[in-house]
Each structure stands twice: as structure tokens, then as C-alpha cells.
Amino acid sequence: MNILVLNSGSSSVKFQIIETDLGRIEKDRDKRLARGVMERIGSHSLITFETEGQPRYRTAKPVKSHREAVDMILRWIISPESKIESIRSLSDIHAVGHRVVHGGEDFTKSVKITPDVIRGIEDNIELAPLHNPANLKGIKAVTELLGEQVPQVAVFDTAFHSTMPATSYLYGLPYQLYRRYKIRRYGFHGTSHRYIAYRYRQQLNETRENVNIISMHLGNGASVCAIHHGESIDTSMGFTPLEGLVMGTRAGDMDPSILEFLYHKEGFTFAEMDNLLNKRSGLLGISGLTHDMRELLEEEEENQDRRATLAIDMFCKRVRKYIGSYFVEMEGNVEAIVFTGGIGENAALVRERICNGLEAIGLKFDKK
Structure with a gap:
């Protein structure tokens, strides 16, 4: 199966296309087919796309929004110019994974994106006001362009650190501030x-x-x-x-x-x-x-x-x-x-x- 991996930042979208299946995962032999980045979204965007084994494609053009950026990425992926042999149409993209910066205490592992998950990501916007809204824009763009039938998964930067004990994640502040506002160590990367x-x-x-x-x-x-x-x-x-x-x-x-x-x-x-x-x-x-x-x-x-x-x-x-x-x-x-x-x-x-x-x-x- 072919998985589109998206990292939607405040003014950029990075992506990779990964070919994988259970056998490849077991042997750690996932194959990257292509990757790229669109920077300076909202103005004159710098665009770099690259298929494995092929020369890089670079250009610059105005890109107004994350949706427009994702649309441009998808059009390139399925185009003859990309030279990705296993992808000829959007139906050849079988799932999408999104990097989401902040899951707060709500998300302790990767999850399939549903309306409830989207609401949970929205609830954590105050913890990552620059990043979570951009992540949501990527999710919304994929839903609109690929359809709701294509499964999407959110992978949270904070999830791996959810196993920290309270002695590691709490600050020496009045405890009620943690209970009221969830002020604590979350960790990233x-x-x-x-x-x-x-x-x-x-x-x-x-x-x-x-x-x-x-x-x-x-x-x-x-x-x-x-x-x-x-x-x-x-x-x-x-x-x-x-x-x-x-x-x-x-x-x-x-x-x-x-x-x-x-x-x-x-x-x-x-x-x-x-x-x-x-x-x-x-x-x-x-x-x-x-x-x-x-x-x-x-x-x-x-x-x-x-x-x-x-x-x-x-x-x-x-x-x-x-x-x-x-x-x-x-x-x-x-x-x-x-x-x-x-x-x-x-x-x-x-x-x-x-x-x-x-x-x-x-x-x-x-x-x-």
C-alpha cells in the first residue's frame, strides 16, 4: 500500500510517499517513493519535489493556502512528471498519516482520525497555537481532496512521553494550576x-x-x-x-x-x-x-x-x-x-x- 505522510506547519507542508505492507514493516523495509516540501505558504512559495532516483524538481509560485499546497502535491504525485510508477491516480493513495504536534493528555498513541479526534486536537490548540491549527488544515485538505473514505491517522509528537511519571512531568507550581490548565511537561520530538x-x-x-x-x-x-x-x-x-x-x-x-x-x-x-x-x-x-x-x-x-x-x-x-x-x-x-x-x-x-x-x-x- 502507498501511504502519504504529511507534516503541515504554520507556513509549510512537507510530505513523503511510503510504500509499505505488513511484511515490509516486519522487516523494516518500507520504501520511500517520493518526498518534498512547500515553504512560505501564503506568499510566493518555494517548492521542492523529488522522486527516489530522479532529479529534484524545483520551482516557485504563489500558493495561498494549505489546501492549495496539498492539492498541488497530490497533482504532482499522480502526474507523469513524478515518475512514481505505482501511483497513477488518487485511488492509488491508500492512507494518510499526519504529524500532529500536541496531543495534550488526551492522546497517548497514534489514532485514526475521526470527528472526535479532530475535536480533541482542537481542544489542545491553546497548548500549541502555532502548530495544531496548521495540522488541522492539512487534515481538512486531505479530507476534501481525497474523500472521507481514505483513512487518516494522527501521530502525536507528545504521545511517546505520556509514560513519564508525575515526578518528571509536574513543575514546582501550585498543583491547582496543573489541574486547572494542564500546565506540565509534555515533551516533544x-x-x-x-x-x-x-x-x-x-x-x-x-x-x-x-x-x-x-x-x-x-x-x-x-x-x-x-x-x-x-x-x-x-x-x-x-x-x-x-x-x-x-x-x-x-x-x-x-x-x-x-x-x-x-x-x-x-x-x-x-x-x-x-x-x-x-x-x-x-x-x-x-x-x-x-x-x-x-x-x-x-x-x-x-x-x-x-x-x-x-x-x-x-x-x-x-x-x-x-x-x-x-x-x-x-x-x-x-x-x-x-x-x-x-x-x-x-x-x-x-x-x-x-x-x-x-x-x-x-x-x-x-x-x-
């Missing part, structure tokens, strides 16, 4: 951390219950997760993706009283402080140069830029801090630390700098 755990046990031929690892999704957004007996017991992101590590443009952990201080000193509004913490901080804010780790490493090597080095070192130290914390939380029962994400997979020097200094927990970095 759950689909990534879940897949890391799955691939780890598959590679080592282990059962789910024997997976005890610290997983690190390190990219422009970054998080760490303690996985004990195959379940998330703690993670660095919190009520929002702002908490935790120093990220590309996010500040990560900090003293909340700094916000009051800045209000009196700079007169920042709440919107301006939110923008400061989410868009102007992290690697970008520290270095004053860029949010891109690749560019910071180049600046450090070529120009010995002091602030580039500072940003990289702060990033690595914060990751080490969480590794150490989770090592203790898991009582030393950690079989591996696993890297993924753009930085985690591709920046060997960053992996080395993170691991250096972890000898105390029995980890010695091998450059070979």
Missing part, C-alpha cells in the same frame, strides 16, 4: 525518540523492555530523552519546545525572573519576550552570527571566532548536563547514548565534544 528506541532494539535484537538508553535529537530544535525499559521517563523539552537545551534560536533552560528584569529594563511586551526567547536566542543569540551549527564550526576553524566557540561549547555542555542527570535518574542502567538529528548525525566534532568529559559515567570516546 516524541516520534524521533520512539524511532531511536525501536531501531536500537532492532539492531541489537533486544526486546522493548530491555531498551535503556539516552537518546538525543540534536538539530535546530534539540532535546534529550531518558528511555527506561523502552519507555520515556524524562525529557528536556517541557510545556513548550522552549525548555531544555540551547538550540538554534531558542534559549533553553533559564531563570524565569529574567523576563521580569527585562520588562523593567527594556519595556518588552510578552510577544517581544516570546520572540526573543524562541527566535533570537540560542546559538544565534550567543554567537551573534548564525543559528547553523555547520557555519559556527566553520567560523571557529577558519577565523577562531571566540563567540562561535562559546556557542558551541555551551550547546555541548548543556547536552552533557542532561546526559549526566538522566544517567543518575536511570540509576546507571544506561546501555547507550544515541545521536540523531542534523547535528547529531552529521557533526562528528560536536559528538566528540559532548562525549569528552563523560568518562566518569563510563563513556570513553573512540575517534575511530
Whole structure:
């Protein structure tokens, strides 16, 4: 069967076409047929489509809405230009999977989308006001364009972390605020951390219950997760993706009283402080140069830029801090630390700098 996977963001839609069946799933041999992204929806959109083994198709044109974007994606998929041999019409798309950012406490696993599920996603909009509405636009567009007979599934970023104990997910705030407003740690990147755990046990031929690892999704957004007996017991992101590590443009952990201080000193509004913490901080804010780790490493090597080095070192130290914390939380029962994400997979020097200094927990970095 052919599955369309959609990630509908606030101003973008990413997609993949996956060919799979029960046999492929059992052997982890799903086949990606095509992928693409439409950016800057609502203005002059940048479009990149690619079929496996074929040259990329790139163009730019005005795209007004998510529905128009999904319609354009579907038209390309079934067109001769895509060269996807197994898909000739919309009827050859058998199901659709949607990434949904926030499931709150309502959704602890992936679910088939029904009117009740849509209402549940809507109920969690206040927890993800930028993301859940965009996710719903993708669901609505698919329903209108493919019909209600095509099954759709919601996969929630927060679901994997629903196994965290209250000691991990509650904040030290008055308990009635949790009961009234569900203010708690939810965690994100759950689909990534879940897949890391799955691939780890598959590679080592282990059962789910024997997976005890610290997983690190390190990219422009970054998080760490303690996985004990195959379940998330703690993670660095919190009520929002702002908490935790120093990220590309996010500040990560900090003293909340700094916000009051800045209000009196700079007169920042709440919107301006939110923008400061989410868009102007992290690697970008520290270095004053860029949010891109690749560019910071180049600046450090070529120009010995002091602030580039500072940003990289702060990033690595914060990751080490969480590794150490989770090592203790898991009582030393950690079989591996696993890297993924753009930085985690591709920046060997960053992996080395993170691991250096972890000898105390029995980890010695091998450059070979």
C-alpha cells in the first residue's frame, strides 16, 4: 500500500510517499517513493519535489493556502512528471498519516482520525497555537481532496512521553494550576525518540523492555530523552519546545525572573519576550552570527571566532548536563547514548565534544 505522510506547519507542508505492507514493516523495509516540501505558504512559495532516483524538481509560485499546497502535491504525485510508477491516480493513495504536534493528555498513541479526534486536537490548540491549527488544515485538505473514505491517522509528537511519571512531568507550581490548565511537561520530538528506541532494539535484537538508553535529537530544535525499559521517563523539552537545551534560536533552560528584569529594563511586551526567547536566542543569540551549527564550526576553524566557540561549547555542555542527570535518574542502567538529528548525525566534532568529559559515567570516546 502507498501511504502519504504529511507534516503541515504554520507556513509549510512537507510530505513523503511510503510504500509499505505488513511484511515490509516486519522487516523494516518500507520504501520511500517520493518526498518534498512547500515553504512560505501564503506568499510566493518555494517548492521542492523529488522522486527516489530522479532529479529534484524545483520551482516557485504563489500558493495561498494549505489546501492549495496539498492539492498541488497530490497533482504532482499522480502526474507523469513524478515518475512514481505505482501511483497513477488518487485511488492509488491508500492512507494518510499526519504529524500532529500536541496531543495534550488526551492522546497517548497514534489514532485514526475521526470527528472526535479532530475535536480533541482542537481542544489542545491553546497548548500549541502555532502548530495544531496548521495540522488541522492539512487534515481538512486531505479530507476534501481525497474523500472521507481514505483513512487518516494522527501521530502525536507528545504521545511517546505520556509514560513519564508525575515526578518528571509536574513543575514546582501550585498543583491547582496543573489541574486547572494542564500546565506540565509534555515533551516533544516524541516520534524521533520512539524511532531511536525501536531501531536500537532492532539492531541489537533486544526486546522493548530491555531498551535503556539516552537518546538525543540534536538539530535546530534539540532535546534529550531518558528511555527506561523502552519507555520515556524524562525529557528536556517541557510545556513548550522552549525548555531544555540551547538550540538554534531558542534559549533553553533559564531563570524565569529574567523576563521580569527585562520588562523593567527594556519595556518588552510578552510577544517581544516570546520572540526573543524562541527566535533570537540560542546559538544565534550567543554567537551573534548564525543559528547553523555547520557555519559556527566553520567560523571557529577558519577565523577562531571566540563567540562561535562559546556557542558551541555551551550547546555541548548543556547536552552533557542532561546526559549526566538522566544517567543518575536511570540509576546507571544506561546501555547507550544515541545521536540523531542534523547535528547529531552529521557533526562528528560536536559528538566528540559532548562525549569528552563523560568518562566518569563510563563513556570513553573512540575517534575511530
